[in-house]
Amino acid sequence: MRKIKVFDTTLRDGEQSPGVNLTKEEKLAIAEQLSMLKVDVIEAGFPISSQGDFESVKTIAEKIRDVEIAALARANYKDIDCAWEAIQDAENPRIHVFIATSPIHMKYKLNMTPNQVIERAVDAVKYASKYTQNIEFSAEDASRSDLEFLYLIFEKVIQAGATVINVPDTVGYAIPQEFGTFIKKIKENTKGIDKVELSVHCHNDLGMATANTVAAVINGADQVEVAVNGIGERAGNSALEEVIMTFVTRKDFFKDIIVTQDTSQIIKLSTMVSNFTGMPVQPNKAIVGKNAFAHESGIHQDGLIKERTTYEIMDAKSIGLKNNSLVLGKHSGRHAFKEYLNASGYKVDEDTFEKLFNKFKNLADKKKNLSNADIDALISDEIYKV
Ligand code: KIV
Numbered sequence: 069m070r071k072i073k074v075f076d077t078t079l080r081d082g083e084q085s086p087g088v089n090l091t092k093e094e095k096l097a098i099a100e101q102l103s104m105l106k107v108d109v110i111e112a113g114f115p116i117s118s119q120g121d122f123e124s125v126k127t128i129a130e131k132i133r134d135v136e137i138a139a140l141a142r143a144n145y146k147d148i149d150c151a152w153e154a155i156q157d158a159e160n161p162r163i164h165v166f167i168a169t170s171p172i173h174m175k176y177k178l179n180m181t182p183n184q185v186i187e188r189a190v191d192a193v194k195y196a197s198k199y200t201q202n203i204e205f206s207a208e209d210a211s212r213s214d215l216e217f218l219y220l221i222f223e224k225v226i227q228a229g230a231t232v233i234n235v236p237d238t239v240g241y242a243i244p245q246e247f248g249t250f251i252k253k254i255k256e257n258t259k260g261i262d263k264v265e266l267s268v269h270c271h272n273d274l275g276m277a278t279a280n281t282v283a284a285v286i287n288g289a290d291q292v293e294v295a296v297n298g299i300g301e302r303a304g305n306s307a308l309e310e311v312i313m314t315f316v317t318r319k320d321f322f323k324d325i326i327v328t329q330d331t332s333q334i335i336k337l338s339t340m341v342s343n344f345t346g347m348p349v350q351p352n353k354a355i356v357g358k359n360a361f362a363h364e365s366g367i368h369q370d371g372l373i374k375e376r377t378t379y380e381i382m383d384a385k386s387i388g389l390k391n392n393s394l395v396l397g398k399h400s401g402r403h404a405f406k407e408y409l410n411a412s413g414y415k416v417d418e419d420t421f422e423k424l425f426n427k428f429k430n431l432a433d434k435k436k437n438l439s440n441a442d443i444d445a446l447i448s449d450e451i452y453k454v
């Protein structure tokens with residue numbers, strides 16, 4: 069059996085979403101909820117980036133127990149010192165060091181040669197190891213990097229003390245099958261990789277972050293980096309709820325994977341993150357969108373009333389919702405309308421039912437956003453008319 073570590077970066081990469089600025093109290097509340105959900109690692113922030121971020125990371129490191137707390141640092145001493153100062157009181161602190169490895173980043177952003185990048189990475193990891201044995205190394209823009217170069221830099225940083233090797237698809241460029249093979253090759257060709265954990269961090273620029281993450285797990289990744297509601301830089305990160313619920317729902321496929329998270333905490337966490345960040349969740353968002361467990365079409369509603377699993381692959385309760393919902397609209401049929409009447413306490417004879425149903429269909433055809441209040445008004449108009 070394989071345990072896949074869930075590394076949540078809502079408070080770091082998630083907070084890099086344009087326009088988002090969380091207070092220390094909000095970050096602590098999210099960290100508490102993440103710990104209720106039992107994620108394995110919380111990336112609490114990037115301490116060198118601001119005094120506020122430093123203090124938030126420090127508070128989380130002091131208060132949240134039973135979860136590894138990570139802090140991000142570029143591959144330089146000042147960042148690493150600052151990261152350590154913020155997380156040193158955590159039960160299990162992790163320094164997360166990164167440097168870019170793609171030709172495009174090394175040339176234009178870092179203005180460094182590949183050898184200089186290796187030297188800097190090794191030096192930074194060695195420096196971090198004076199503080200802790202829990203060191204994650206990320207090769208930024210790994211998916212656009214040369215594989216031979218990745219094998220080499222990973223081998224060197226593992227020798228220097230890195231315990232987790234992270235492969236980010238920084239710009240969301242990868243395609244699932246290709247990314248899966250990429251991870252497999254790294255696993256097969258990097259010396260020492262079997263002694264450390266292999267992680268992935270996927271962005272969603274082409275809408276494939278979750279698919280790429282899942283492909284990586286199929287090909288041997290041990291850790292997934294995710295953010296609640298899929299928030300993060302640009303189009304965001306791989307969504308925590310999508311990745312976890314994929315393993316839970318497709319247990320038949322992922323037979324060897326153990327999920328230790330408490331999925332019933334998902335909806336509370338999603339709502340909290342949406343409220344605090346001011347980023348609404350799109351209605352059709354997988355797992356946590358308001359339509360994810362809502363059914364409008366008559367055929368689907370009829371099937372659901374007979375047996376829930378006809379049109380649901382997950383139980384709404386498994387993510388912490390009370391139940392699914394049948395939404396009345398122009399596609400709804402007699403069964404759902406009858407259910408609505410019963411649930412609202414109306415007992416009507418067949419004639420009245422037919423009249424009500426026809427009126428409802430007429431209204432639903434004309435009105436864009438049909439609410440329960442509209443339907444209730446229609447029912448009481450007919451039942452109580454003089
Ligand atoms: O997307 C990225 O490459 C990152 C790294 C810092 C891990 O966020």
Ligand code: ZN
Binds near residue numbers: 081301
């Ligand atoms: Zn990222």
